[in-house]
Amino acid sequence: MSCQGRLHSAAALPLFLALLIIPILAQQKGEPGAKLAPTPAPAVPGFDERVKEYIKLRERLEGKLPKLPPDSEPAKIDAHQAALAAKIKEARAGTRPGEIFSPPVAKHFREVVRGEYQGEKLKELRGKVREADTKGVPLRVNTAYPETKESIDMPPTLLLALPQLPKQLRYRFVGRNLLLVDREARLIIDYMPDAVP
Amino acid sequence: MKQLLATAISVIFLLIGGFQERAQNQKPAAAAAKVRPRLTLPNKESSVRFAVIGDTGTGGEPQNQLAETFFQYRGIFPFKFALMLGDNLYGGEDPVDYAKKFERPYQRLLDTGVKFYATLGNHDNSNQRLYKLFNMDGKEYYSFKEGDVRFLALNTNYMDPRQLKWIEDELSQSDAKWKICFFHHPPYSSGKQHGSNEELQKVLEPLFVKYGVNVVFAGHEHFYERIKPQKGIYYFISGAGGKLRPGDVRKTNLTEKSYDEDLHFMLVEVAGDEMQFQVISRTGATVDSGSMRRGMIDRSNP
Numbered sequence: 001m002s003c004q005g006r007l008h009s010a011a012a013l014p015l016f017l018a019l020l021i022i023p024i025l026a027q028q029k030g031e032p033g034a035k036l037a038p039t040p041a042p043a044v045p046g047f048d049e050r051v052k053e054y055i056k057l058r059e060r061l062e063g064k065l066p067k068l069p070p071d072s073e074p075a076k077i078d079a080h081q082a083a084l085a086a087k088i089k090e091a092r093a094g095t096r097p098g099e100i101f102s103p104p105v106a107k108h109f110r111e112v113v114r115g116e117y118q119g120e121k122l123k124e125l126r127g128k129v130r131e132a133d134t135k136g137v138p139l140r141v142n143t144a145y146p147e148t149k150e151s152i153d154m155p156p157t158l159l160l161a162l163p164q165l166p167k168q169l170r171y172r173f174v175g176r177n178l179l180l181v182d183r184e185a186r187l188i189i190d191y192m193p194d195a196v197p
Numbered sequence: 198m199k200q201l202l203a204t205a206i207s208v209i210f211l212l213i214g215g216f217q218e219r220a221q222n223q224k225p226a227a228a229a230a231k232v233r234p235r236l237t238l239p240n241k242e243s244s245v246r247f248a249v250i251g252d253t254g255t256g257g258e259p260q261n262q263l264a265e266t267f268f269q270y271r272g273i274f275p276f277k278f279a280l281m282l283g284d285n286l287y288g289g290e291d292p293v294d295y296a297k298k299f300e301r302p303y304q305r306l307l308d309t310g311v312k313f314y315a316t317l318g319n320h321d322n323s324n325q326r327l328y329k330l331f332n333m334d335g336k337e338y339y340s341f342k343e344g345d346v347r348f349l350a351l352n353t354n355y356m357d358p359r360q361l362k363w364i365e366d367e368l369s370q371s372d373a374k375w376k377i378c379f380f381h382h383p384p385y386s387s388g389k390q391h392g393s394n395e396e397l398q399k400v401l402e403p404l405f406v407k408y409g410v411n412v413v414f415a416g417h418e419h420f421y422e423r424i425k426p427q428k429g430i431y432y433f434i435s436g437a438g439g440k441l442r443p444g445d446v447r448k449t450n451l452t453e454k455s456y457d458e459d460l461h462f463m464l465v466e467v468a469g470d471e472m473q474f475q476v477i478s479r480t481g482a483t484v485d486s487g488s489m490r491r492g493m494i495d496r497s498n499p
Contacts, residue, residue, distance in 0.1 A: 036403050037365040040358040070335025072327045074292035081324055148288050150319050153382055156356040156400040164358055170323075183323040 040164035041112075047105045047163060054100065054189060055166050058182070061087040085185040089142050092189075097141050100180060101192035109178065112161050114197050125196060126176075128152065134174045138188070145172070145179070145186045232481030234270045238466045238473050245344040246274060248311075249379070249463040251282030251416025252318065253438035256297035260439035263460040263479045264302035270477060271306055274464055278343070279311055280350075282416030282435060283318025283381030285331070290322045298439075299330065314341065316350045318381040318416065340367050346467055347373035351380035353397060353415075361400060368408035375467055375491060376410045383415035383434045385424045387449040390442060391417060405430055411491055412472065420446050420457035421476055423485060427451075431489055435463050435476075456484040 061084065068080045101109065117125050133150040145151075152173050162171060165180075169189065172179040178195035179188055240246070248267070253260055286298045303313070307330065315331035317323065326333040333339055337352040338360055349367055352360065368376060384397040405413070406428050416436035424432035437460045446455040459478040466473045470492070476485040 035362075035365055036407060037361040038358055038400075068327055070327055070333070071329035074290075074295040074328060077324050077327050078290075078292055147290050147322060151354060153319055153354045153394075154356075155396045156361075157396055159355070159357040160400075167359070170355060186322065186324075 038160050041161050042163070044105060044108055044163050046102055047100065047108075050100045050102075051163075051165065051169065055168060057091060058088060058168060061091060062184075081184060081186065085144060085182075085187050088182065088185050088187055092142050095141050095190075097139075097191060099141075100190040101178075106192040106195075109162065109192060109195060110197070113158065113178075113195055116155075116158050116161050117196070122197065125155070129173045129175055129196060132173075137174045137179075139174070139177060139179075139191055139193075141188055141190055143188050145181050145188055147186065232266050232269045234266075234273045234481060235483065236270075236273050236464075237475050237483060237486040238274060238464060239468065240274055240466065241468055244466045244468040245346050246276040246464075246466050247343070248276045248279040249282065249414050249433070249435050249465060250279055250438035251381075251414075251434075251436040252284040252419055252440050253281065253302070254284060254286040254294075254298035254320075255439040256287075256294070256302075257439065259441070259460055259479065260298070261302050263438060263462065264306075266477065266479055266481050267303075267462050268305045269481070270462075270464060271309060271311065276464065277310075277312065279306070279313050280348070280379045280414060281313055281315040281331070282379060282414060282438075283316045283353075284320045284416065284436075284440075285315050285318065285325060286322075287320050287440075290325070295328065314348070314350060314379075316380050317352050317354055319354055321354075338363060340371075342373060344467070345374035345469075347371045347376050349376070349378045351378060351401075353380045353382040353394075356397065356400060361404070364401075364404055365408070368404060368410065371408075374470075375412070375472070376408065377412045377414070378405065378410055379414040381415060382417050383422075383432065383436075384413070385427055385432050385451050386415075386418050386434055387422055387447050387452050387455065388418040388420065388434075388442075389445050389447055390419075393451070402428060402430075409492075412489075414463075418442070418445065421455060421461050421463075421484065422446055422452060423454040423487075424451050425453045433463070433474075435461065437461055454485045459484075 065080060065083055068076060129152060132152045134152065137145060137149050154171055165171065168183055170181045170183050172181050173196065176196040177191050177193050179191040182189055286294050312332055313330060315325065315333055317325060317337060323337060325331055326337050327335055338350060340347060340349045349364065351364065382394050382397060384401060385393050410430055412431045414433050414435060418434050418436045419440045419442035420437050422434040441460055443457055446457045461476050461478050461484060464475045464477065470490050471488055473488040474486060475483055478484050
């Protein structure tokens, strides 16, 4: 074997090993560029606009209150929550159910839930909402979600299928109904019945 | 005469019953007062030392009794901070509730400078994130670093795409030797009441595996369970810091060790590539302990 040939084979061994090892490492650590976190579901016409309108109103109202720092005392947190809720209630007095969950939006949401939940999975969801400590949560717009009541964890795969909400709002199941709740003011902003089939 | 005798016997039995019941309720309190803390951890000054406690916020006597034992162990194991696994305040959340269900039980720990890092459970109002003693910095999910450990506090009440993206960003950017996540709902559980949360497994586990999360602490189930490593990750359930569901753990093929006979808290020490833990009941007894090495588990096998 010539000297050049020996050099070639000496260089080929690390290259061969690298080609062998790199895919194994990539499999263990995951592709560095490929992100796993899923993208949010597309917007739903009619729904997203009304949600944005609510947020605009809410920001205007909250802007009138003293800003609450992230290291507050319970009394200040309590007072801020009450003041914000009062302002929102006043500004939205007379709001009727279905103004955000309009009939076409509610129909779309029911279809999404039905698409995600069938068979055993649906049975589990029904059991979960039935057994949760949410009895007594009033199904009334512009009413407080009672603090003594549980907030059922929303199934992550359903949150991936529903339109993503601004951080001030939350979807919540109460029985088979789906509520839209303001997370700071703890007010029920809207609800739709029979979301869970 | 016979009637009188029967009445007297009934009264005696009732009195004995009453005494027994009272004695049982007081037993942990009396025991807590006499706790002789015994540490199985190395307790090195250079280690990251912390505590874990979940489902605490009842404000009841059992929570106070456990808090007393917790404080006594702080005397021999000077942890700097405690992870709270949610359900920090059951029922109302008025200022008096913060005092009764958190500040009073842990006052002596707070006085020694212990920081509590909270997460939100299904009984918690999101506004707790603004409470200064929960150190959440106004966020429902957040992270912090102590020594070689990156801690991620997650909100499993509402695991939306925004949070999943944040988790991925945090984990992918972290160069910490250890990555520990803590939150309320356990992905794996042998509880009769709740059991495993497959939805969370589906969205979180791929991220945990890809970015090398080592340990997960969750609450929600009112007992203790150490799960057999799943895809290279150690899962602990520690959800009996104030509420207990006796007899709720089934022994399943997930269970490495479980305990549902009394309230408990955990002490944890991370040093180099090793993490050691000790689980302590209200009476001060050690109900589980052990150690684990980072990266010693094949991630491909459940």
